[in-house]
Amino acid sequence: MTKHSHSESSMHRVPSSGAVEHGYPSGHLGHLTEHEEQALVEFKTLLEEKGLYQPGNLPSHDDPTLLRFLRARKFVPEDAYVQFSETEKFRKANQIDVLYDTIDIDSYEASRKLYPRFTGRRDKRGIPIYVFQIRHLDSHAVSKYEKSTETTYSRAKTDGKTPAKLLRLFALYENLTRFVQPLSSECTDRPHPETPITLSTNIVDISHVSLRMFWNLKAHMQAASQLATAHYPETLDRIFIIGAPMFFSTVWGWIKRWFDPVTVSKIFILQDHDVLPVLTSFMHLKDIPKNYGGELEWDFFDEPAWDDEVERVCQWENGHTAFPPGPLYWQPIDEGKRLECIAVGSKGESDRRERVCTITRAYPPKSTEDTLVSTTDSQTADTLEGEETFVTPTEKPIINGEVSTANIAALSISESN
Template identity: 75%
Template sequence: MTRKSMSSLHRVPSAGGVEHGYPQGHLGHLTATEEQALKDFKVLLEEKNLWTPGPPPSHDDPTLLRYLRARKWVPQDAYVQFNDTEVFRKANDIGVLYDTMDIDAYEASKKLYPRFTGRRDRRGIPIYIYQVRHLDSSTVAKYEKSADTTYSQAKTDGKTPGKLLRLFTLYENLTRFVQPLSSECTDRESAETPITLSTNVVDISGVSLRQFWNLKGHMQAASQLATSHYPETLDRIFIIGAPVFFSTVWGWIKRWFDPVTVSKIFILGPADVLPVLTSFIDIRNIPKAYGGELEWDFYDEPRWDDPEYQRIITFQNGYTSIPEGPMYVRPREDGTTLDLVAVGSKDQKHRDEVFATIPKAFPAKKEAASTATEATAVESKTEDAETVAAETKVDNAVAPAGADVPLTEDINKLSVTDTAQTDGTTEVSEKIASQPVVPKETTVPS
């Protein structure tokens, strides 16, 4: 295979604009223009009866920002995608689906999609691994047949296949449990910034061209629906173990995603797997199969022995470990504690049990400031200078402006356009920084 035929495998730049690197473009790290786009987006959604300010609001700011980032900060475009998602969720009872999902069916679905390792990268973003070789035709066929059976109390639109609806329960777990739980961990830079992303390692070693072809429809539908209704939940996607024919497969795959998502995909040659992964992930959190120290295989449950998870989780009601099935992180009214709640169904009996609690990492500063502002407004009933100053202080505390990070300066200025072809794969150039990434607000990779 020639260098020219492999040239399409290096990172594809996003079309138009500048891609932000976490935490830029996220809550607490917004430019003035992005702050205004969020305000305009809320006004538009409220006019369309798609968002209510609360308290609590119907959708939190981190969720709204995902749609704005996906649509390049154009509120009208973000509204179109947000509305499509709300229509889809309502038509398929996604909330009911997650709450009442049969736990065994939920656990079976996990085996066909990226799996959470229980660990986080250097920025605090949860790590998922996907080993495609397990998806042979008989496994997929058996799963698809079982997915058409009744497994929840949700009503559907009759258009979306059951196998894809079951996939959405896994995205619900990501956005309703794993990301909120990771957001309360403070052993990271920008600890006050909520986590709304995931780091993904996609292992395609041992996969034949025939297997890729057989999986094409399944993976395309899953990818497109997920990026449509769960935008901006993916950060880096590292593809490893690429076979010599992968340039052909890549031609299909890159059409399933928008340009910004494609720009986050990196195909790593064998010699680059560990150097690149360790620039993002501590070696103790990388599975041994990829050169790290973590005892974890694809079908294993998450390793919940992450020291920070252990620090913040206090088990309740007889539980001593994280249970199987769908889960939530739910805030308590006191504003200082979050409940970890197990839902789903077992033998057609609905489960809604608090199995642990965690402290809210940053409850006082924002809530105290907000309470003080509201009290002043109620007492005076006028917008005097003192009240305006207090409100301004709250706004600045919640969302200070952040700096844009140019697309070309990601991975510590890693160049993926300088590539060398070895064994039919594209390898990252030797310009990879030798030191581990220590994220800072102006240098975090995009």
């Protein structure tokens, strides 16, 4: 495998727009440029004119969600509208809200075992950490899972175009955007605690996976990746791939075509001796599973190992002392000053809907004028806090030697200093 020089690997990544892209929290609430503020206003106006957005104290879509679509389309409101409207059509055609509300809890939990799992921990910026161990997607597990999707597992009706096995995946993305990210946003033990979390950090373990297994999973993973990119844009911060076999350069040739160049730039493939140094530049040792050199007692099939901050912010109700299995989401109450966690899903013919806990919000939503930051203040703050360095795109996977530990560490922003 050809390796690139240090000088090449340390260059800034320049996206196709020609502008140098900065990392979180740039482009997020409280860290918008004047241009980005104006784009958000125009985007809301456009969506309202098209009947896709209702403003108010509790708007139909919150600003963090709208900003995900704007970031995905480089803050061009018209382009963001196209993607947003397609997503709304898809959600309506497949009744995604009904799917999440009524999915069989056992079916939901079975899906969780085949996709990235939340560890219950967050990285140094407060972004939730997921682990995905590909080796569990063997032919037997996948066949059993696909067979289970042939039976009714929710009350949602579909457009018949999207396979049921992929629709169940969308329930997990709903959990990310409606439960894990809002919960992470309410944890204030992080830099920029007033800025909502809309991203995820992923450790993808591909050890003990054969080329045949990758080939068998190719179509499914490609479809899943493309649908997620289309309908849940800008929910990914980093992917750290570990345990890569010698043949992975072949697999990388497939994978890189599934994503746009900016997404590819977020994928880092690490050799064994680089795993811990790189991960600790983004995560505290206590939040890294022991399997990867950290201190966290957590294995892939374990439930989330919640940290002390989650326990601090949650006020349990109705006899709950922990989050139950199955789908959960947060919704605002008391004019947005608090959030309540609702457990949904179904068991047999019975739907579940009960309050699990509440959170008093540290930073209740304000008006757009109050939450958006001026160009000067935002750019000055980002400069003082440090900017993120991006690596030049390559046709080869980014491995040790192409991106050194020091260069990866430079990718982390101020909170890792």
